Amino acid sequence: MSLAIQTPPVELETLVRDRAVGYSLAAPFYASQEIFDLDLEVIFGRHWLFSAVTAEIPDAGDYLTIDIGPYAVIIVRDDDEEIRAFHNVCRHRGSRLLKDACGSVGNIVCPYHQWTYRPDGDLIFAESQPDTFDKSRFGLNPVNVKVVAGLIFVCFSDNPPDDFDEVAEFLEPYLAPYDLTNAKVAHQTDLVEEGNWKLVMENNRECQHCDGAHPELVSAYFPLFGYSEDDITPRLRPVFERYQAARADLDRVCLLRGFPQEERRELDTRATGFQLSHLALDGAGISFSEGGAQLCKKLLGTMTEPRFGDLSLHLQPNSWFHFLSDHAVVFRVLPISPEKSIVRSTWLVHPDAVEGVDYDVESLTAVWEATNREDRELVADTQNGVMNPGYIPGPYSLVEDDVEAFANWYITRLQHHVAAFR
Amino acid sequence: MSLAIQTPPVELETLVRDRAVGYSLAAPFYASQEIFDLDLEVIFGRHWLFSAVTAEIPDAGDYLTIDIGPYAVIIVRDDDEEIRAFHNVCRHRGSRLLKDACGSVGNIVCPYHQWTYRPDGDLIFAESQPDTFDKSRFGLNPVNVKVVAGLIFVCFSDNPPDDFDEVAEFLEPYLAPYDLTNAKVAHQTDLVEEGNWKLVMENNRECQHCDGAHPELVSAYFPLFGYSEDDITPRLRPVFERYQAARADLDRVCLLRGFPQEERRELDTRATGFQLSHLALDGAGISFSEGGAQLCKKLLGTMTEPRFGDLSLHLQPNSWFHFLSDHAVVFRVLPISPEKSIVRSTWLVHPDAVEGVDYDVESLTAVWEATNREDRELVADTQNGVMNPGYIPGPYSLVEDDVEAFANWYITRLQHHVAAFR
Amino acid sequence: MSLAIQTPPVELETLVRDRAVGYSLAAPFYASQEIFDLDLEVIFGRHWLFSAVTAEIPDAGDYLTIDIGPYAVIIVRDDDEEIRAFHNVCRHRGSRLLKDACGSVGNIVCPYHQWTYRPDGDLIFAESQPDTFDKSRFGLNPVNVKVVAGLIFVCFSDNPPDDFDEVAEFLEPYLAPYDLTNAKVAHQTDLVEEGNWKLVMENNRECQHCDGAHPELVSAYFPLFGYSEDDITPRLRPVFERYQAARADLDRVCLLRGFPQEERRELDTRATGFQLSHLALDGAGISFSEGGAQLCKKLLGTMTEPRFGDLSLHLQPNSWFHFLSDHAVVFRVLPISPEKSIVRSTWLVHPDAVEGVDYDVESLTAVWEATNREDRELVADTQNGVMNPGYIPGPYSLVEDDVEAFANWYITRLQHHVAAFR
């Protein structure tokens, strides 16, 4: 039975219009089923989503499956070594096709009635159909896919944002030296978070909480987030000088190797919002470890200089990346429900690096495993808080400008959607 | 807080009207809460539902309880040996009355304040009511019930489909020789399926998946589903000849015993859709076992010929039955949520058959226990697939005509409902 | 995807208007998500709710947290010993502030970015905000709080019912001698009930089920509920005489001690509905135990007479209390979902009573622990029953007048709400 309660419903248009700039979002954005469904449609359904790395499927016939909200996708390397993406659902009566997280196939055979598809999506077998049946009309339902320097992006919309290639073109020279296309997956984890995907993203987009929450992570970074030279107290002066030296070193190496030095921040000014920055690291300055020491003996790609800082990439709506000389670690947030998400983290090393010899998985992943766990608790606390009717959106601080940029980007996307219905 | 999203809602009328004949149903039919609620109202709320066998409650005072979606029903044999059905809820303040799956009662006493009802539903005790209280107005809330050859059907509507008696009259001569009224329940199982009840039904309505999925079941049947004589390859020729011989034998025995031979298929042409067929079995041709061997030494009812094939009955919306010479096995699908159902299976044998002597429960149930488990996985895969936004309804094959008939019957029922609101 | 089913939705106004006086409520009141949300808004969001006792937070800085539906509240004793209540959510980006059920703090520090609040709610630290940031605008979001004789009440509305002080004034002289303000919490339990909060309340509001369900509890009370002198059969005569003697004793002691003797029943005639009665107990007549024996050697507050009966207080919407000479036990129902609630029970004794010496926790709590468990099963059965489409509201008996009063109070509150929208 459906029930009409007289209270007039809140209009999405009103919610979007009333969003206070500089303040966290209103509760329904984090908790309502309706907005979650809208996020799946408007955000996850219409943007390019970082999904996997080509290193996960190195050979023809290799595939992986990924569930992004209700979307289930097969990403497969076809017989011509091309990366393809398809909805993981049979064109006959809709069975899920591939159930394992990854594997290798000759053809893709449906477990229900054995309809059989080639890795390029063509239907090649369907039993007991009438003579008039036209196989060419029942190939796998494709998903748009693009590969940028070994990073695989999918888009579910028929009209993907047209600025993606521009962003990809900007990024490629930065990513090329790491040669992720030929990297090796050293480790991958899925962490279930008890929070809305946007709270996971907002948590990622600021480090004001790092000092209190992430003892492991902050040891690699200079503790100067959001400080200008004027803020440097006598006590911070030695740190600041150490930072200036490391920064100068990094700039020099980049110049020497011809590595591009422009940083760019277009987080909320385009559909494919992104930010690229190249940060010097503290201590040994090489990797995410106690004291910044190197974690994998073999450097990635064509890297020759271990002390190469953290090339940090943020992409809207749901991913972030750290590229270091000796490894890369890449993240994407997968929405499950208004109050649940998964963070998938993947660590990449040189293809010839040997586990137990060149690197140790536990050491390689320790800092971000700990950081993820710590963030998990903060996100759960915040989900709990924003569902309290006593929650009032609060003001972002000066060092939360990327959170604000994320929120602006998000609200702008909804505004476009709302405008289309007006 | 309720939230108005501008996207115009999909109308049921549109969904029903746009259903493509010959194709699987659109996703909302398998996944939406609204349609599930509608199914409970329009399908389960207004049709005759096979629920139990009289053999489950052989004596006066015996009862069983069954939950069909939100409906909870008591089926009880009253003091005059008549089968009655009531909503399992007290007329005082609504407590569930009987909590066990089955048992035996003198009267039905509410556990809350001890209102007491006779097995025929009359209220005979209610404490501390005023003198004006009229007990006759507060008897148990009855559910329509009909018994056909030992099979118990209930209907929750005040206007049950009026074609049921016609169908019952057709079926009775076929079922009489099995004498289920005096049979014994040898075993009963409830299997939870992670799928919409309609996916469970569609799975049951075709055997195109049997070759790949049901090695145990197919050994009993001739592997010729959907084949006409023209399709018989030289390799299949010996099988076909074996089939023709078994078929002729079965026809001869039926003729000899005066067993009706007309098959009938009215799956989507009436409210009480059904199909009755009588199939010859392969091998020993007697029962559902490796090689078709007999599973219970005592034959059912007045059966004298073990090799009597499979009298197979399909009923809309949610049941199917196999009657063999030595046992019967009957099934009903009980909806739980859009994505969850229960399949209840009951095996029946001759009342004098002794477990461990005449039959062994594990052997008796092995084929269908395995088949149910295998179908469970296919149904779960399909539920997963149809919830993927990449799902597109696909074409039924030539041998899926009964799936199509089920879908047609279902859509027709919804059309009647929609028409009543236009 | 949202789906428009043609069936016109039931209007709340219709449901409220059609409620049959003297009958249990219609099913949606116990089972629908919409009505549950409305209950949180109209009932729990706008009335004074008994939440805790001051004895739980005896010293400055002591706090407890309580979740009432979606509301999460901090109740804290500030540095001036005043009891304060706040929404348990940070004014920055909404993290839950305090996670433990109780504890002690100097200041309240947010776990996310360390915004810091004094126990009186003032924000005293917020990092990296611009110079224009005005701390005084971002103190903790307060919740209305009142303390009556050691009982803490909160109200989430900006316009709390204005009759509360009148009720408090009436109650205080009754409660004063028990001196709960200086009592000690001997035990507290949370019991999850599989039923709507209103079914838990209705169960509490009548004892017609006690004879059948609560063997432990009924031994303390005279088995004469709802009997007038005319109903006394010869068999009951000795009990009745015992009762009359106990009643006379209690009246005499009250008179002697100057304890007020007026009983009052205003359950459905005001916003802050309540009932106060003073019942003589059977047997030893002192406490809730087998035979009515004393359970704690030290009497509460200024009590001198152990045989002082049960001062019983019922408050709408969600609490009830028993004050005995040697202990008090207080209850509140916390809604979780349409079909789930928590009953929190707290036992209080004299602050100097020593566990293991003056009282034994197991004996002290045995009767109500058992009673709660028994009620839990009845409530679950009733939740199950009222969700059956076969449920029809039934007539309350003569001894269910307080259930009727609860239902009337509840429906009246909804009527006021509906009227405000007309």
Ligand code: FES
């Ligand atoms: S559903 Fe895939 S072959 Fe039938």
Ligand code: FES
């Ligand atoms: S609910 Fe059945 S007797 Fe009260």
Ligand code: FES
């Ligand atoms: S959310 Fe509390 S300090 Fe940021």
Ligand SMILES: [Fe+3]
């Ligand atoms: Fe973090």
Ligand SMILES: [Fe+3]
């Ligand atoms: Fe099957």
Ligand SMILES: [Fe+3]
């Ligand atoms: Fe009780």
